[in-house]
Amino acid sequence: xxxxxxxxxxxxxxxxxxxxxxxxxxxxxxxxxxxxxxxxxxxxxxxxxxxxxxxxxxxxxxxxxxxxxxxxxxxxxxxxxxxxxxxxxxxxxxxxxxxxxxxxxxxxxxxxxxxxxxxxxxxxxxxxxxxxxxxxxxxxxxxxxxxxxxxxxxxxxxxxxxxxxxxxxxxxxxxxxxxxxxxxx
Numbered sequence: 001x002x003x004x005x006x007x008x009x010x011x012x013x014x015x016x017x018x019x020x021x022x023x024x025x026x027x028x029x030x031x032x033x034x035x036x037x038x039x040x041x042x043x044x045x046x047x048x049x050x051x052x053x054x055x056x057x058x059x060x061x062x063x064x065x066x067x068x069x070x071x072x073x074x075x076x077x078x079x080x081x082x083x084x085x086x087x088x089x090x091x092x093x094x095x096x097x098x099x100x101x102x103x104x105x106x107x108x109x110x111x112x113x114x115x116x117x118x119x120x121x122x123x124x125x126x127x128x129x130x131x132x133x134x135x136x137x138x139x140x141x142x143x144x145x146x147x148x149x150x151x152x153x154x155x156x157x158x159x160x161x162x163x164x165x166x167x168x169x170x171x172x173x174x175x176x177x178x179x180x181x182x183x184x185x
Contacts, residue, residue, distance in 0.1 A: 019060060022070040023109050030105045035131040035176040039101045040074045043129060046170045047075070047099075055096065055165055056080040062089040065117050075099035077165060092121045096164050102130040115139055119147045125163045127170075134177040136170075 119142035139147035
């Protein structure tokens with residue numbers, strides 16, 4: 001399989017401590033907070049042992065969608081044979097499950113732009129963990145304009161998601177919630 005060359009590679013050291021992506025033609029640099037890292041780590045630890053043989057997780061590697069959008073999901077499940085190549089970028093068609101963690105500077109991108117792009121490429125499931133609101137949004141049944149299925153589940157109970165990789169369970173009770181986020185009381 002041919003692997004795309006990431007345009008983001010040239011920005012690799014330009015924004016230390018930030019997740020850098022190209023979204024709608026604009027280079028974005030979002031600071032990664034301890035809550036963001038903790039959520040990503042806890043979800044990785046929960047998901048990894050549940051993945052079926054031949055699937056693994058990658059984090060913060062580029063997936064060029066088109067000339068205006070090159071995303072680096074917080075987590076993406078792709079075939080382990082592709083991970084073994086240790087590439088800087090992968091085709092988005094490899095993703096079976098995309099996971100993002102919302103940051104203060106990424107709300108619109110994570111809730112609006114990315115679901116449309118992920119769904120348009122047929123990515124079966126998109127999980128959006130939001131430490132600003134204390135919930136996870138699950139999206140499934142991708143279509144050309146976005147996901148046709150969507151649920152919002154408050155942190156607390158175990159989240160169970162049916163995916164092409166099987167039924168996946170993620171504990172949410174210990175995920176961090178930013179009590180200082182705007183709009184929280």
